[in-house]
Amino acid sequence: MKISQKDVEHVARLARLTVAPEELNTLTGQMDAILGYVDKLNELDTDGIEPMAHAVPISNAFREDEIRPAIGIERALQNAPVAEDGCFKVPKIIES
């Protein structure tokens, strides 16, 4: 096993997902299978090959520092579940 139930719980917590205890076994098995599949790439010999951060061999796509019109407050807030006074309204964050 590449992955433990604890790993799954940890990743779920980071992703803010609630995982029911009865799902844990299934998910652990599935994630382990996915990682095992990707692990196949390790069979390739990559010595002497430069790591790349992108699939296409191009770089430096820039824009100039020129202002473009914003979309407007109304449209910006259009998809907000709750909006008030020109702001997105969210549950209060409690720092503990």
Place this chain on the structure above:
Amino acid sequence: MNSRYEVVIGLEVHVQLTTKTKIFCGCSTEFGQPTNSQTCPVCLGLPGALPVLNRQVVEDAIKAGLATNCQIAPHSIFARKNYFYPDLPKGYQISQFELPICEHGWMDIETEGLGKKRVGITRIHMEEDAGKLLHNDGNSSAVDLNRACTPLLEVVSEPDMRSSDEAISYLKQLHQIVVYLGICDGNLEEGSFRCDANVSIRPWGQKELGTRSELKNLNSFRFIKQAIEYEVERQIDVVDEGGQVVQETRLFDPDAGVSRSMRSKEEAHDYRYFPDPDLLPLDVSEDWIKRVRDSLPELPQVKILRYQNSMGLPTYAAEVLAAERPLAEYFEALVNHYDKPKLCSNWVMGEVLGALKDNQMEVVDCPVSPELLAGILLRIDDNTISGKIAKMVFEEIWRSGKTADQVIEEKGLKQVTDIGAIEAIVDEVIAANPSPVAEYQAGKEKLMSFFVGQVMKASKGKANPGMANQLLKKKLSA
């Protein structure tokens, strides 16, 4: 500072850049606009929107890197830093992790009593800012995304500082540099220059670093100093009582003068960085670096040395004049018009700064331009006016914007150098003050300044003081 523990401080500074637009979209970065009025699909984090890098941000990062002796990476990439917070609409911040644009720099800072000290700069990377969380009173918070995607440089130092004073010295110098470069407005209160301090203690002689805490919310140099000092004392107390310092983020409350724990770092800091597939890698050519290097202004530390060494200014004057770029530019323009740096320095430090302060004005708005001021100094030089009258002329130019020659002409301020005219006044003064004359002749030579003063007064300041002095000496000793 403490006999048992050595204090170790590393600083992370977020420098907000002065670009007109955000780092990955064309929305304006102007401060103080209506909430969410400067947003678009990219900075709102809407699905399908593609970020495109602002060239000016790269240019500014290169400037900052060169000014702090960093190596500029020929190849760098952007990464996603994943975490959840309501001010971060995408659920990740675009930043740089592996391969930042600048690394391995340093700055020499001034220290109290120990001379210059070199502080390492680990890295400088580009990233986007988050939005702003406005706390309502009730059970909700309001989110303003105007600031989301605003370009930042994060400047990370090595843990090389050993006291709060060294930390402040480092910050002030970094602040001066980014403002000089014109890449940051330097406004601490508006959050344009934000500092987090990593503070730890260790017994003297120990090599390994102690567990650090990270202090946040430090928006003035004074608070930074207070917060660091408070934290050092707190950690010493913890250790002395047999406890252990835990790695945590602490928020400084300047009103109470204390910090409190925000969150333990263990889980919150699993950011799962990975290269952002939305952004292409960045290649910076030698040629680009050279172009930026050639465009850099002379930096304050270099200026101070030049003012001292080739202009002969005292250290204090050099530091004041070089502290801010607009003032240095004013001073240098003045020297260009009138090549006596010491006299120029006296006038800028005295009259110009004084009048600006009295009128609460910035040097760029000074009504007496360097050229107009040089006009006054030239007239002192050729004896048209005395230094005292020159100050009146300065005030008049400040009000009217006229040239020195116009003011001197219109107000009839031309110095009297006609020997006969001054002699007449000298005679009057001697005749009107028989007892001081007697005292002077009995040996009280200090009275000479009294007589000169009387002559100047009688001539309404227009008599040439040197000539008055000579004539008085001659007549009184006769």
